Amino acid sequence: MVRPILTGILVVIVAGFMIVDGVRELSGAGYIAPGGELGPWAGLLKRLGIDPHAPGVAMVFVGYGVALLGAFISYLMGSFTGGVALIAVAALGLWYLPFGTVGCLVVIGLTLWDLTAR
Secondary structure (H helix, E strand, O other), X not given: OHHHHHHHHXXXXXXXXXXXXXXXXXXXXXXXXXXHOXXXXXXXXXXXOOOOOOHHHHHHHHHHHHHHHXXXXXXXXXXXXXXXXXXXXXXXXXXXXXXXXXXXXXXXXXXXXXHHHO
């Protein structure tokens, strides 16, 4: 019972942050950037020729957060497939250093542990 609660707390924090960050950027307030610098993900996008402040990037943030919450809800309903979906969606968040990486690694570990214990 403790694993799903811890997983839920982490999912809400990571997904909530992604949604809030994306909505802030879409509204013109900008990303939450400690020290005024975006994370390493922004540098990668720039090298690929993608502007990190493009509306499409912010929509990806929001969409990712919603997908993570949706996968967690499916997992909570007791579906093995929901657990696999949660692991897959959490794996997509590993690029978001350091915040998303740590949170998603723990979500993946807790979900795997729970699925193998069933």
